[in-house]
Amino acid sequence: MNSITLTDAKLIAMKPPASGQIEISDSVVPGLRVRVGVSGGRTFIVRKRIGGKVKNITLGRYSTRFGLADARKKARTILSDIEAGGDPSATPTARKREATGKTVRTMWPDYRAAKADRRSIKEVERVFNRHILPHFGDRVAETITRAEITRFIDEIARTSPVMGRNVLAHLSSFYGWALPRLDSLPGNPCRDAGRPPAPKSRDRVLSDSELGILWNVLDNEPAPFGPAIRLLILTGQRRSEVFEADRSEVDTEAKLWMIPRERAKNGVAHLVPLSEEALTIIESLTARDDSDKLFPARGNGENGPSGFSKTIARIRAALEKEAERPISRWTLHDLRRTLATGLQRLGVRLEVTEAVLNHISGSRAGIVGVYQRHDYFNEKREALDAWAKEVIRLAHAQRSKVTT
The missing domain is CATH 1.10.443.10 (Intergrase catalytic core)
Incomplete structure (x- = not known):
């Protein structure tokens, strides 16, 4: 199988095979491949050995909305998750079976009680009720990945970078509390999640x-x-x-x-x-x-x-x-x-x-x-x-x- 440094120009110029499909491996991100079918469609996949078995994980079809840079970024995140012991190819149902079954919402009352004596408890409640519980409340805590948290924080940060950093800090605190209470939680998924840049300090004074x-x-x-x-x-x-x-x-x-x-x-x-x-x-x-x-x-x-x-x-x-x-x-x-x-x-x-x-x-x-x-x-x-x-x-x- 060919291994080349993929570029957008090379992807566009690829000719479809007469039958079946061909795969070309990217030399920049090991494990990232592009499949080209008879119809000319180009699909990115990641091939990686997980638990002794080689698995293919589909990333998405090449398009103006999902380009080579997007595929490489997503592939690196998935490969990092695999190295940390996760299995991105597993279905949500399978991941839930492996986990304790405790959702973020069912754990929230105990977490809130643990933080009840803090001066910031009202802010904790506000962030959870407005942001975290509506988005992740019904998810099993162990199944939420770093990539999902990054996308969640990125969406908030588009309109409010400060709030994005604030929500990430509260979610990370929750996982720090949850880590010793969940046997199948390998680590804090917020630790290496994307974090909005710190705001510039203000020095505005009214004249x-x-x-x-x-x-x-x-x-x-x-x-x-x-x-x-x-x-x-x-x-x-x-x-x-x-x-x-x-x-x-x-x-x-x-x-x-x-x-x-x-x-x-x-x-x-x-x-x-x-x-x-x-x-x-x-x-x-x-x-x-x-x-x-x-x-x-x-x-x-x-x-x-x-x-x-x-x-x-x-x-x-x-x-x-x-x-x-x-x-x-x-x-x-x-x-x-x-x-x-x-x-x-x-x-x-x-x-x-x-x-x-x-x-x-x-x-x-x-x-x-x-x-x-x-x-x-x-x-x-x-x-x-x-x-x-x-x-x-x-x-x-x-x-x-x-x-x-």
Whole structure:
């Protein structure tokens, strides 16, 4: 049998045999072959010895949608799976018979219980319910291959690379937990699965004029988004910490907001002094009998609001209209970075800024964090009061430009 370096030009030029079929082996990927029949159709296969028997595994017919590069990629994945002890030629039914019969869905309650005490449990539930269970829930856990996981993650990453990486991390954690509980699971199939590239770190900070205009634009944005985004600007806390805040966390007399450890990203309870401007916003919010939330979702008082994408797009457009120029893309998280930069400009010390942001990093990390227990509460209040005055000054400056 011939063995050549296959190319698309050679495949197109291949003449069909007078009868039967011919096979040509690819010298680039050992085991990859192309079959050419009397009709002229070209089909890629992989031939490999599995369990003492030589098996042919059909990859697909050569076409504009499935070319030589696709066949080589698929062949390498299959050959790698075989080397790891799998049998891609087995039917799903056969693979299920070899496995324990436990599906991802039947194992999910035990996995969730094992992760119940983690701060990220809500995120774990969200990823499983929205992505993993709808796609793999009814599959026997041992039968899901690395190639299938790669295709699944690739599909998510086409629209959201960050979510693709997040889903892969949660699925890998599940398999890490499942590995000692499934006798026929040879390894974690996520380990060498395709992973979307890490996103570039953002450094976007709103300029003084952009921040002043944004504050004024929010005059026309009703609750929950207008007041909530203003609290983001004034406090520098995380989006989830603001939008999911409970009324019981706020002491208006003490001008204090306490974010409990269960809701803080780093698991450390956080005291946020409230400036007069922030307190005014909170006191203006109308309480709902069916909700303990500061910003309850419409029709569901147990949750915070949704619909961020459309709302932020609308606010971005309004900001550009008021500025009368294009504005580079910004996100709600950039408001947190803007506060940190603004505090630096106002002369606030780094360790105080980190305390405002509830960061356990930089000046508060390592051995310093162990022995330095001062929480900078008074300094935080001074910093946030100064920042609130600066934001209002910037907003007034932009209003003056409009009227003159």
